[in-house]
Amino acid sequence: MTDAIEARGLGKRYGRKWAVRDCSFRLPAGRICGLVGPNGAGKSTLLGMATRLVQPTAGTLRLFGTPVSEPAVLAKSSFLAQDKPLFTRFTVAETLRMGQELNPGWDQALAERIVRAGNLSLDARIGTLSGGQRTRVAFALAFGKRPELLLLDEPMADLDPLARHEMAGLLMAEAAEQGTTVVMSSHMLNELETMCDYLVVVAGGRVRLAGEVDALLPAHSLVTGARSAEGVPPELARHTVIESHTTGRQFTALIRPEGRVGEDWRLSTPTMEEVLLGYLRTPDAPPLLTPSARVAEEGQSEGQREGLGRGEGAAA
Amino acid sequence: MVEFRIDRHSGMAAYLQIVQQVQEALRLGILMEGDQLPTAARVARDTKLNPNTTLKAYRELEHQGLVEPRPGVGTFVSRAAAEQAKARPLADSPLRGELDDWMRRARVAGLEWGDVSALITAARAEHYP
Numbered sequence: 001m002t003d004a005i006e007a008r009g010l011g012k013r014y015g016r017k018w019a020v021r022d023c024s025f026r027l028p029a030g031r032i033c034g035l036v037g038p039n040g041a042g043k044s045t046l047l048g049m050a051t052r053l054v055q056p057t058a059g060t061l062r063l064f065g066t067p068v069s070e071p072a073v074l075a076k077s078s079f080l081a082q083d084k085p086l087f088t089r090f091t092v093a094e095t096l097r098m099g100q101e102l103n104p105g106w107d108q109a110l111a112e113r114i115v116r117a118g119n120l121s122l123d124a125r126i127g128t129l130s131g132g133q134r135t136r137v138a139f140a141l142a143f144g145k146r147p148e149l150l151l152l153d154e155p156m157a158d159l160d161p162l163a164r165h166e167m168a169g170l171l172m173a174e175a176a177e178q179g180t181t182v183v184m185s186s187h188m189l190n191e192l193e194t195m196c197d198y199l200v201v202v203a204g205g206r207v208r209l210a211g212e213v214d215a216l217l218p219a220h221s222l223v224t225g226a227r228s229a230e231g232v233p234p235e236l237a238r239h240t241v242i243e244s245h246t247t248g249r250q251f252t253a254l255i256r257p258e259g260r261v262g263e264d265w266r267l268s269t270p271t272m273e274e275v276l277l278g279y280l281r282t283p284d285a286p287p288l289l290t291p292s293a294r295v296a297e298e299g300q301s302e303g304q305r306e307g308l309g310r311g312e313g314a315a316a
Numbered sequence: 317m318v319e320f321r322i323d324r325h326s327g328m329a330a331y332l333q334i335v336q337q338v339q340e341a342l343r344l345g346i347l348m349e350g351d352q353l354p355t356a357a358r359v360a361r362d363t364k365l366n367p368n369t370t371l372k373a374y375r376e377l378e379h380q381g382l383v384e385p386r387p388g389v390g391t392f393v394s395r396a397a398a399e400q401a402k403a404r405p406l407a408d409s410p411l412r413g414e415l416d417d418w419m420r421r422a423r424v425a426g427l428e429w430g431d432v433s434a435l436i437t438a439a440r441a442e443h444y445p
Binding site for chain 2: 032165168169170172173174175176177190191193194195196197271
């Protein structure tokens with residue numbers, strides 16, 4: 001199956017600073033993917049390159065096999081920027097008309113259905129709508145294009161709790177019905193947990209974590225035990241330690257176990273939020289990409305990709 | 317039809333919560349033979365749950381023989397599920413009575429709500445790893 005996104009050595013430099021550097025990952029089609037990272041990590045630059053708003057300095061980026069250097073790629077995706085730019089003096093109907101005129105594959109029935117589900121009048125002017133209603137129109141515009149890939153930059157950030165709940169439900173339901181691949185950047189880690197089945201974590205312009213939620217989480221363990229001396233206990237050091245801290249006599253660490261962990265340690269499965277926070281706090285932790293997210297080196301075939309090791313096969 | 321409730325703080329995987337809620341609805345007679353389960357898109361709209369998670373739960377229920385997919389229509393409660401629910405009403409089970417006795421003894425012994433809850437959680441973790 002073609003990947004919705006394939007980035008290979010992708011980079012963007014502004015002056016001397018690399019906003020995104022050496023990014024290589026894949027996103028299989030049909031996934032709902034959370035794009036997570038601290039502010040300034042390169043999330044918006046990545047989304048910008050996928051939508052041709054930002055030109056890559058290095059590497060390649062393909063959407064469903066088409067390089068973003070080709071204008072034809074624009075038909076494949078919809079992008080919803082954080083500020084959801086709409087013409088405030090247009091009515092809802094005029095906004096949808098604009099969508100129809102600008103997009104060859106426009107689905108007017110779908111766009112109208114999304115608008116009407118929010119009890120919005122087609123004659124209302126955008127400028128008179130609430131934040132939640134405006135987001136609904138923006139979603140109608142984005143889905144009306146019938147994109148294969150929907151890219152969202154902080155879609156729920158400025159919404160009140162009720163509107164956020166409604167929009168998140170709308171997003172999930174329409175993605176299910178249209179089979180759209182979704183990438184959404186977000187800081188709402190607890191919401192991502194039930195919305196996303198795929199994750200890409202960026203920090204410092206690089207990919208730290210990418211793959212199926214079902215495979216990434218079980219690859220990690222939270223271990224707790226008695227602290228013996230300063231620093232990481234030797235019996236844990238042979239595992240990949242993402243982060244650790246001590247509280248009194250208690251030592252706690254987020255690890256990627258390589259083989260068995262000794263009897264003296266209590267293991268528990270971390271939540272998505274715990275794993276994400278661990279990586280965000282430790283930007284130089286060794287990255288983890290599951291096989292479906294990994295990009296084969298040039299000249300290397302699919303079968304030669306290195307396995308994930310423990311935790312592999314947990315993906316459904 | 318049923319409505320699912322996803323507890324994001326329970327620590328239990330969301331798909332297992334759905335499996336459990338369907339099993340419970342069957343036992344309580346809320347779901348009966350031939351009833352349709354909500355579509356993944358419907359669950360997504362109501363609970364913000366990733367549609368693949370709902371489908372995973374339905375596959376698990378299908379594997380247990382409790383539901384049957386009808387391609388292009390939806391997922392329905394199977395006859396086997398209805399019979400199973402009838403054959404094993406939990407409320408009249410002797411286990412329920414034994415648990416009642418146990419709770420009474422725990423209370424007499426001076427155990428508080430938190431003690432009882434901790435014991436149950438520990439015992440459950442031991443027997444249902």
